[in-house]
Amino acid sequence: MDLEQELRQGxxxxxxxxxxxxxRHYKAVLTQDPxxxxxxxxxxxxxxxxxxxxNAASLAAAAMERQPEWFLxxxxxxxxxxxxxxxxxxxxxFQKAITLNPQSAEAYVNLSxxxxxxxxxxxxxxxxxxxxxxxxxxxxAHVNFGNALLALESPxxxxxxxIKATRLEPDNGLAxxxxxxxxAEMGIYDAAIDNFRHAITLSDSSIRQYxxxxxxxxxxxxxxxxxxxxxxxxxxxxxxxxxxNLAAVLRDMGRLTExxxxxxxxxxxxxxxxxxxxxxxxxxxxxxxxxEGWREYEGRWRTAYFTRFIRQFxxxxxxxxxxxxxxxxxxxxQGFGDALEMCRYVPLLVGRAASVTLECRKGLGRLFRTLxxxxxxxxxxxxxxxxxDRHVALMSLPHLLGTTLETVPAVVPYLxxxxxxxxxxxxxxxxxxxxxxxxxxxxTRRDNQSRSLRPHDLADLADxxxxxxxxxxxxAEASDLFxxxxxxxxxxxxxxxxxxxxxxxxxxxxxxxxTAVAHLxxxxxxPVWIVLANPTSAFLWMTGRSDSPWxxxxxxxxxxxxxxxxxxxxxxxxxLAAFALL
Numbered sequence: 001m002d003l004e005q006e007l008r009q010g011x012x013x014x015x016x017x018x019x020x021x022x023x024r025h026y027k028a029v030l031t032q033d034p035x036x037x038x039x040x041x042x043x044x045x046x047x048x049x050x051x052x053x054x055n056a057a058s059l060a061a062a063a064m065e066r067q068p069e070w071f072l073x074x075x076x077x078x079x080x081x082x083x084x085x086x087x088x089x090x091x092x093x094f095q096k097a098i099t100l101n102p103q104s105a106e107a108y109v110n111l112s113x114x115x116x117x118x119x120x121x122x123x124x125x126x127x128x129x130x131x132x133x134x135x136x137x138x139x140x141a142h143v144n145f146g147n148a149l150l151a152l153e154s155p156x157x158x159x160x161x162x163i164k165a166t167r168l169e170p171d172n173g174l175a176x177x178x179x180x181x182x183x184a185e186m187g188i189y190d191a192a193i194d195n196f197r198h199a200i201t202l203s204d205s206s207i208r209q210y211x212x213x214x215x216x217x218x219x220x221x222x223x224x225x226x227x228x229x230x231x232x233x234x235x236x237x238x239x240x241x242x243x244x245n246l247a248a249v250l251r252d253m254g255r256l257t258e259x260x261x262x263x264x265x266x267x268x269x270x271x272x273x274x275x276x277x278x279x280x281x282x283x284x285x286x287x288x289x290x291x292e293g294w295r296e297y298e299g300r301w302r303t304a305y306f307t308r309f310i311r312q313f314x315x316x317x318x319x320x321x322x323x324x325x326x327x328x329x330x331x332x333x334q335g336f337g338d339a340l341e342m343c344r345y346v347p348l349l350v351g352r353a354a355s356v357t358l359e360c361r362k363g364l365g366r367l368f369r370t371l372x373x374x375x376x377x378x379x380x381x382x383x384x385x386x387x388x389d390r391h392v393a394l395m396s397l398p399h400l401l402g403t404t405l406e407t408v409p410a411v412v413p414y415l416x417x418x419x420x421x422x423x424x425x426x427x428x429x430x431x432x433x434x435x436x437x438x439x440x441x442x443x444t445r446r447d448n449q450s451r452s453l454r455p456h457d458l459a460d461l462a463d464x465x466x467x468x469x470x471x472x473x474x475x476a477e478a479s480d481l482f483x484x485x486x487x488x489x490x491x492x493x494x495x496x497x498x499x500x501x502x503x504x505x506x507x508x509x510x511x512x513x514x515t516a517v518a519h520l521x522x523x524x525x526x527p528v529w530i531v532l533a534n535p536t537s538a539f540l541w542m543t544g545r546s547d548s549p550w551x552x553x554x555x556x557x558x559x560x561x562x563x564x565x566x567x568x569x570x571x572x573x574x575x576l577a578a579f580a581l582l
Contacts, residue, residue: 040066044076053083071100075107078114087118105135112144116151124148139169146178155182173202181211189219206236213245220450220562222253222535240266244275251283252535254543259283274302286539290408294399309333318390320400323353326389331359332380333393335442336497339364340519341540341550344414345397347372357386358394366498370416408549413525415501422499427490428506433464433580436507437487440474441515450562451513451533457569458511459486462576469494469503469510469517509579511572514538522551529575531568534559 027043040063048056057080064073078093094111097104108131115124128145131138146161162179165172180195196212213228229246232239243266250259263280270276277299284293300306311331318328330346332339339360350356350372357376360368365379378385392400403409427434440452455478459466467488468478481487494500500517501524504510510521510528514536521528528551532541541548541556548554555575557568 040073044080048076048080048083051083053080056080057084069100071097071104071107074100075104075110078110082110082114082117085117087114090114091118103134105131105138105141108134109138109141109144112141112148116144116147119151121148121151125152137168139165139172139175142168143172143175143178146175146182150178150182150185155185158182159186171202173199173208176202177208177211180215184211184215184218187218189215193219193221204231204235206232206239206242209235210239210242210245213242213249217245217249222249222562225249226253238269240270240273240275244279247279247283248537249535251279251286251539252537254535256283256287256543260287274299275304278303282539286542288405288542290398290404291402294403298396298399300395313391315388315391318392318400323349323390325354327355327357327386328353329357329359329385329388329391330394330397331385331391332361333395336361336364336516337514337519338395340415340497340516340523342394342397343368343371344409344523345394345401346375347414348401348409349397350374353390355388357388359385363496366418366421366496367415367501370418371414405549410550410552412552413523415520415523417502417505417524418498420498421502422493422495424490424493424503424506427467427488427503430465433462433509434467434507435461435464435576436467436469436490436504436510436512436517436521438469438510438512438515438517440470440472440477441513442472451536453513453531453565455481455487457565461511461569461573462580464576464580467503467507469500469512509576511576514541518554519551522548522554525553527553527555527579529555529557529572531565531572532556532558534562534564 040059044056044059044063047059057077060073060077060080063070064077067073074093074097078090078097081093082090091111091114094107094114097107098111101107108127112124112127112131115121115127125145125148128141128148131141132145135141142161142165146158146165149155149158149161159179159182162175162182165175166179169175176195177199180192180199183189183192183195192215193212196208196215200208200212209228209232213225213232216222216225216228226246226249229242229249232242233246236242243262247259247262250256250262260280260283263276263283267273267276267280277296281293281296281299284296287293301310313329313331315329328349330349343358343360346356346358355376356374357378358368358371359378359380362379362381365377365382368377369375371377376386437455437458439455439458452474455468455470459478459481465488466486467490468475468482469490470478471491471494475489475491478487478489482489490503494503497520500520504517504521504524504526508527510517510526511531512518512521512528513531514533518528518530530541532538540550546556546558548556557571559565560567
């Protein structure tokens with residue numbers, strides 16, 4: 001047998017994509033010459049392309065042992081180790097290859113890729129640049145450089161690198177896909193969508209459909225997002241991320257039956273998956289199925305998001321058992337709005353336990369002391385928490401107290417303006433209809449932009465006195481309205497929620513987006529109109545209702561379709577004209 005000819009035939013078959021024939025030729029060489037480095041390396045490449053990283057590593061290691069000074073064996077071993085997620089070892093191999101051949105652009109590119117995967121993005125960027133200096137027209141080097149820049153929170157520069165890659169290699173699907181990721185990171189969703197779609201035309205995959213769907217959701221193109229998530233699941237039926245996100249967007253769209261069916265079907269395969277239980281709880285609560293919904297909601301502590309908030313207490317967790325003679329700590333969790341809504345349960349416990357301490361976030365303490373004179377209220381970080389016999393998270397109370405849709409404790413007001421709060425008698429004494437407004441919630445909420453209004457829209461609603469209760473950076477959006485007297489800015493007078501409660505009490509009506517002030521006004525028994533985006537992820541407002549079982553004085557104004565604030569504002573204006581006549 002002519003080994004050289006057999007090897008050449010194997011390489012020719014390999015290049016032509018006739019992999020079975022290539023394997024046959026390589027094996028024939030190795031049968032006669034088990035130490036043939038070229039055949040070992042080529043078999044390693046084939047094994048890796050077939051997804052057998054372990055065998056690829058063994059073959060490359062054998063080649064390297066027989067010819068340790070041949071840089072390509074180190075590259076092949078590095079590639080195999082990288083496929084096995086053994087990144088530090090892969091990095092060592094690529095570095096050795098560079099030592100043996102400092103002009104190998106391939107070694108630098110592969111090293112940059114492994115460094116990116118190992119989280120060493122600064123080094124990865126440097127190695128990608130070295131590859132570009134050696135071989136400026138290597139598209140993968142520009143892709144790796146872009147990947148490092150994206151990880152280093154420079155998505156704009158990453159886009160430039162990806163554009164260079166696509167110009168050099170128009171069919172480089174990874175460059176198009178990662179360019180989509182960079183645009184999504186910048187919030188330029190139309191460009192992200194275009195790039196994801198182009199990447200998919202080159203090579204479809206579940207992850208590409210999944211990222212496309214996420215960008216479509218962010219761009220409020222929900223029907224298209226559903227199609228992309230469904231395609232992602234066709235390509236990878238076991239994708240939990242695609243399953244969860246598909247159910248979430250269906251829930252947001254009000255397609256609750258479909259969302260529930262998807263989650264229950266997935267739970268049949270993955271019964272212990274926390275994110276499935278958590279998302280099922282949100283669907284059930286949105287439907288009003290509180291008995292099962294609040295029970296499933298208890299699974300939140302097993303999700304990756306909530307596990308970081310788990311706290312250790314010296315006492316025993318309360319599970320709903322009798323509290324006779326026992327002290328109880330109710331501890332804070334989640335946002336201001338959640339606390340304002342759920343604090344209604346705490347007075348129900350005061351009579352059951354020997355003592356009850358309520359921990360709350362800073363800014364709520366003065367207000368929460370009006371819940372019940374027997375209650376001890378401690379703001380987080382204000383003082384050491386007392387050691388109690390039992391502890392419970394605030395948002396667990398609806399479940400432990402057996403809340404159903406029909407038994408929501410909705411007697412209002414359950415909060416009142418505390419003594420010493422800011423004085424708004426000047427506002428209360430004004431003649432005419434007085435309306436407080438809030439147009440934006442917390443900027444940290446992922447959906448804050450879509451759920452927020454423009455202050456100018458609210459300023460033009462009706463012929464009445466309009467007072468801004470807006471706090472934070474969003475208040476600056478109304479500076480011209482304040483200057484011209486179209487809005488009266490109460491924000492600088494609001495130090496905490498006790499002061500905000502005093503301002504709300506001096507008004508006739510509050511109009512607000514879905515934020516903490518909506519819950520505050522409802523808890524005070526003040527007429528409150530809450531404007532809701534479509535879709536809204538706030539499960540306790542449910543779907544299709546203009547009222548709320550939680551707040552008898554609340555009225556809900558919903559977008560008919562995504563982004564349609566004009567319709568909501570028209571409804572508000574008409575309702576406000578009627579309210580002024582009462």
